[in-house]
Amino acid sequence: MTKMNPLALAIILCTMVSSHCIIIHPKSNANLIQQTCKQTPNYANCIHYLKSDPRSSDADVTGLALIMVDIIKSKANTALNKINQLIKGSHDQKEALNSCAGRYRAILVADVPKSVAALKQGDPKFAEDGANDVAIEATTCENGFKGKSPISDENIDMHDVAVITAAIVKQLL
Structure with a gap:
């Protein structure tokens, strides 16, 4: 029987342990995502949003909440861009659009930064x-239109993401 160099043996063992951990870790976090999303009002959308972000693979519940706040920010920017384009056009609902623009700006300059800071500082109530x-x-915003809103899809998406986010944050309380 040949003797193995202790350094080589240590490298082999570390490699085996490391590869084993890599295999186990995503499974355990998939469980965290599932458990977290089960406590939200829209399990399927929650799973979709979180699994589509690579940061979720090693995030804790606070990290998952921060991912959702980033989704709020992205959707708010998208909605605000669409609103601004509609305002520039000859749209007959400029007053309602201007009101919505103000609401989406408030989301971006107040709600998102407040939520991020609260989560990072360990004060989830303010994030909720x-x-x-x-x-x-x-x-x-949606209710401010007389008749059909030209941004219904964006408003519905924003509402849904926000309630999922609030439900995730509530789990931290």
Whole structure:
């Protein structure tokens, strides 16, 4: 029987342990995502949003909440860009669009930064309040139109993401 160099043996063992951990870790985090999303009002969308972000593979619940706040920010920017384009055009609902623009700017300059800071500082109640504010802003925007809103899809998406975010943050309380 040949003797193995202790350094080579250590490298082999570390490699085996490391590769084993890599295999186990995503499974355990997939469980965290599933458990977290089961406590939200829209399991399927929650899973979709979180699994589509690579940061979720090693995030804790706070990290998952931060991912959702980033999704709020992205959707708010998209909605605000669409609103601004509609305002520039000859649209007959400029007053309602201007009101919505103000609401989406408030999401971006107040609710998102407040939620991020609260989550990073370990004060989830303010993050939950911020997410609930976002849902209210989107609903209020939608209700401000006489007839069909030209941004219904964006408002509905924003509301849905916000309530999922609030439900995730609530798990931290």
